[in-house]
Amino acid sequence: xxxxxxxxxxQALFSELRIADELNAPRFDALVNRAETAIVRPRRGFNPSFxxxxxxxxxxxxxxxxxxxxxxxxxxxxxxxxSTSTAKIESLSVAGKPSEETYPAQPGTDKKVGSxxxxxxxxxxxxxxxxxxxxxxxxxANKKVLEDxxxxxxxxxxxxxxxxSSTDQVLTSLPQLNQNANQLKSFLPSxxx
Amino acid sequence: xxTENMSVKHDPMDIADLKAELERLHSSSFGWxxxxxxxxxxxxxxxxxxxxxxxxxxxxxxxxxxxFKTWLxxxxxxxxxxxxxxxxxxxxxTTILPIGPQQMNASVEKxxxxxxxxxxxxxxxxxxxxxxxxxxxxxxxxxxxxLSLREAADVMNISIGSARQHYERGKRRLRESLERMxxxxxxxxxxxxxxxxx
Numbered sequence: 140x141x142x143x144x145x146x147x148x149x150q151a152l153f154s155e156l157r158i159a160d161e162l163n164a165p166r167f168d169a170l171v172n173r174a175e176t177a178i179v180r181p182r183r184g185f186n187p188s189f190x191x192x193x194x195x196x197x198x199x200x201x202x203x204x205x206x207x208x209x210x211x212x213x214x215x216x217x218x219x220x221x222s223t224s225t226a227k228i229e230s231l232s233v234a235g236k237p238s239e240e241t242y243p244a245q246p247g248t249d250k251k252v253g254s255x256x257x258x259x260x261x262x263x264x265x266x267x268x269x270x271x272x273x274x275x276x277x278x279x280a281n282k283k284v285l286e287d288x289x290x291x292x293x294x295x296x297x298x299x300x301x302x303x304s305s306t307d308q309v310l311t312s313l314p315q316l317n318q319n320a321n322q323l324k325s326f327l328p329s330x331x332x
Numbered sequence: 333x334x335t336e337n338m339s340v341k342h343d344p345m346d347i348a349d350l351k352a353e354l355e356r357l358h359s360s361s362f363g364w365x366x367x368x369x370x371x372x373x374x375x376x377x378x379x380x381x382x383x384x385x386x387x388x389x390x391x392x393x394x395x396x397x398x399x400f401k402t403w404l405x406x407x408x409x410x411x412x413x414x415x416x417x418x419x420x421x422x423x424x425x426t427t428i429l430p431i432g433p434q435q436m437n438a439s440v441e442k443x444x445x446x447x448x449x450x451x452x453x454x455x456x457x458x459x460x461x462x463x464x465x466x467x468x469x470x471x472x473x474x475x476x477x478x479l480s481l482r483e484a485a486d487v488m489n490i491s492i493g494s495a496r497q498h499y500e501r502g503k504r505r506l507r508e509s510l511e512r513m514x515x516x517x518x519x520x521x522x523x524x525x526x527x528x529x530x
Contacts, residue, residue: 145507146475152456153475157363159453164362165354165377174385 343345350387351401360477364405367472371457375419379412386411398486403472415485459509467502470495 354361361383365376382403384393392407394400460468466488473484485495 145503149471149506150475150504153472155450155453157359157476160363161359163373164359165380167358170358170377170381171351171384171388174381174388177381177385206520243490254376305521 335415340518343377347388349377350394354384354387357401357404360401361404361408362474363476365408365412367476368409368470369416375412375415379415382415383408383411399483401477402479402483402486405477407467424523455510455513459506459513462509463502463505464500466490469503470498471502471506474499 340397362376362380365380365383369375369379385391386407389396394403395402396405398406460471463471465487469488470481470484473479473487474481479487481499482492484499485492488498490498
C-alpha cells in the first residue's frame with residue numbers, strides 16, 4: 140500500500156505509536172501461562188446473583204405451598220358442615236366398600252372392563268373415605284362444643300329457689316273448661332272478711 | 333461472520349501451531365486490543381488474555397474462511413466489546429461503594445509508557461480519542477496494522493463501502509483535530525488527497 144501526502148504523516152504517527160506500544164506490550168508467554176492457569180483452576184466463588192435466585196425460588200415454592208393448603212382448607216369446609224351431606228358421604232362410604240368386591244377382574248371375563256370399573260370404584264372409595272375422615276375430625280372438634288352447650292342448657296341459677304312460692308302453680312297453670320266452681324275458687328284471691 | 337464455536341476442541345498439534353501463530357502476531361494483537369479498549373493498558377491485557385484462553389480452550393475456532401490475522405482481530409474486537417459492557421455493569425454496581433486502590437490502578441497507564449510519549453504523540457492520541465469508534469478502528473487497521481480496506485471491513489464486520497467511508501471521514505476528522513491542536517501543522521495537510529492510494 141502506497142501512501143501520499145497527509146497519509147504519510149498519519150502513517151508516521153501510527154508507526155511511532157506502534158513502537159511505543161510494542162515496548163509496553165506484556166510478554167506472550169506470561170499471558171498464555173496465565174490463560175492456561177485459568178483453565179486448570181476455574182474460579183468458583185460465591186455468586187450473589189445465584190444465591191438471590193435460590194432464595195427467590197424458595198420463596199415462590201413456599202407461597203405456592205401455602206396457597207394450595209389454604210385452598211384445600213376452604214374447599215373441604217362446606218363438605219362437613221351440613222349433616223345431610225355427611226349422611227350422604229357415610230352412605231356412599233358404606234356402599235363403596237362392597238362395590239370393589241362386586242366388580243373384580245375375574246379370569247375368563249373381560250379384564251379391561253373389570254380393571255377400568257375397579258379403578259373408578261377405587262377412586263370413588265378413596266374420595267368417600269377422605270370425606271368421612273374429614274367429617275370425623277370435624278366431629279371430634281365439635282364434640283367438646285356440644286358438651287359445653289349441654290352444660291349451659293342444664294345450668295340453673297342458685298337464687299332460683301328464692302323466687303319460688305306456693306302460688307307458683309296458679310301462675311303457671313290455666314283453669315280447664317270443665318272444672319267446677321269449687322275448684323275454680325283456688326284461682327280467686329282469698330277474702331278474709 | 334461466524335468465527336466462534338463453543339464445542340470443538342483442538343488437537344495438541346493444532347494448539348502448538350496456534351500458539352506459534354499467536355506469538356508471531358502478539359504485538360499487533362496487543363496494539364489492536366489497546367485500540368479497542370480506548371488505550372487502557374490493563375483492560376487490553378485482560379482482553380488479550382481472555383482471547384488466548386478462548387483460542388486454547390477451543391471456544392474460538394479458526395475455520396480458514398479469512399486470514400488468521402483478520403480472524404484473530406475480529407475475536408479481539410468482539411471480546412473487547414463484551415468486556416467493556418461487563419466493566420460498565422461493574423461500575424454501575426459499585427457506584428455506591430468506594431473504589432479500592434487496586435481497582436484505581438488497573439486503568440492507569442504505566443509511568444514509563446507515559447514518559448516515552450512525545451508531545452506530538454500525545455496530541456495525536458488526543459485527536460484519535462475524539463474520533464468515533466468505527467472511524468478510529470478503520471484508521472488503526474489501515475495505518476497501524478497495514479491491512480487493506482477489505483481486510484479492515486472483515487475485522488469490523490461491515491461492508492467494504494462502509495469501511496471506506498469510515499476511513500475517509502476518520503482521516504478528515506483526524507486532520508481537522510490535529511490542525512486545531514497545532515495550527516502550523518495544517519500547512520502540510522492542505523495538499524490534495526489521493527483517494528486511489530488505498
